[in-house]
């Protein structure tokens with residue numbers, strides 16, 4: 303981090319520097335492929351945009367709002383000076399992949415949302431500056447080689463290779479522990495590979511990150527679902543000293559409605575797996591992209607729903623509509639993603655929910671019955687509850703329906719691991735600061751503990767747990 307004393311700036315002058323937006327591909331062009339939509343900054347515009355940071359005294363609001371506590375003012379100071387590699391290294395002190403977080407974090411809810419400049423002028427584009435310097439470093443110098451401590455002789459099993467598992471693996475690998483990651487899917491990466499669409503996150507970046515971890519000595523054992531043939535107890539019997547559970551929350555929430563089993567109705571998880579990752583990484587039965595027809599209805603209102611809308615547009619559907627049962631004010635996802643979906647031609651209908659699906663003689667969905675809603679009293683989430691308006695049912699023709707209603711954890715690990723406490727359909731009980739679970743030597747973090755959240759929060763949980771696992775392993779030496 304650059305010394306505080308060196309950062310002498312004229313705040314008023316900085317606030318007058320106009321905002322330089324980062325570049326995105328035009329909607330008409332980007333809907334023709336699944337490539338990254340962000341072009342981002344070049345060196346000159348990045349320096350100009352970074353020089354708008356007024357270098358608030360620490361701890362600044364943006365740092366406090368970042369789940370990883372990235373030293374954002376420190377990095378922006380270096381970007382403004384043109385020292386992009388040093389800036390990338392500032393992010394890498396606290397983040398395992400600033401190139402990924404810079405792309406996918408909902409910055410308007412985190413660092414950018416907290417930036418004090420936002421009260422007066424446009425907030426600097428903190429996420430895309432992070433992306434720019436991390437990309438710059440990789441493209442000019444390759445992925446930095448992580449320093450590694452001498453081997454400790456301790457073995458750690460990581461279950462699940464999403465952001466939480468990868469963060470724990472990197473941190474423990476750097477500390478000299480021997481790390482093996484067990485992953486149910488054919489490839490590592492979790493939702494980075496199989497959930498988040500490639501137009502938001504190129505899969506080459508995920509692959510390269512995995513290769514970097516392999517270079518650190520981390521081993522990946524894919525196509526291995528813990529809790530089935532191999533259980534957590536078996537890992538201890540096999541000689542692992544500690545286990546980290548980063549199994550995410552990947553089970554699609556189901557809709558109870560007549561006709562929901564008709565062909566042409568997809569759960570969002572399957573829909574995105576069949577369309578976004580490289581085919582060679584997808585299990586054989588899911589390799590073919592859905593033929594969506596002309597009219598696609600996406601049910602739900604979060605970021606996953608927006609991803610399914612945008613994927614449907616790219617699959618060639620002519621009319622892509624999101625049906626959400628509350629209003630825009632209650633929508634859980636990011637405004638940025640909603641804008642992207644609408645720019646690409648999708649529409650959103652509010653206060654409406656499906657009641658049944660109707661198929662043709664071949665068993666394929668052709669019609670959908672919906673019912674209008676009004677808002678009632680707030681529910682346990684604090685948002686106003688959707689209340690059906692009796693007699694307001696109407697039908698619409700559809701060719702494809704995608705259900706994007708959220709995710710639950712897979713309860714298998716909880717059920718097959720003695721002494722591991724779970725709650726709410728399988729969420730693992732773990733201490734927030736350390737990831738410690740009720741079972742000695744077992745730690746957990748990410749969506750498996752919190753329920754569906756964010757990439758950055760999962761990384762933060764993996765890093766916190768790695769710290770605690772390191773201390774736990776050190777304690778074993780004394781026994």
Ligand SMILES: Cc1cc2nc3c(=O)[nH]c(=O)nc-3n(C[C@H](O)[C@H](O)[C@H](O)COP(=O)(O)OP(=O)(O)OC[C@H]3O[C@@H](n4cnc5c(N)ncnc54)[C@H](O)[C@@H]3O)c2cc1C
Pocket residue numbers: 406407408461462463464465466467484485486487490491492493494497498499502526527528529548549550551552574605606609712714715747748749750754755756757758760
């Ligand atoms: C469609 C979609 C889009 C999203 N977009 C964004 C976004 O733009 N920005 C953002 O910040 N967040 C986004 N998220 C949320 C983010 O992806 C998750 O919060 C994050 O990936 C959680 O990380 P994790 O490591 O806890 O779990 P996951 O990424 O879910 O990884 C868990 C891994 O564990 C594996 N696993 C599960 N059970 C077992 C088992 N028994 N044995 C072995 N392996 C197992 C799974 O196969 C998976 O690979 C999105 C989520 C979805 C679904």
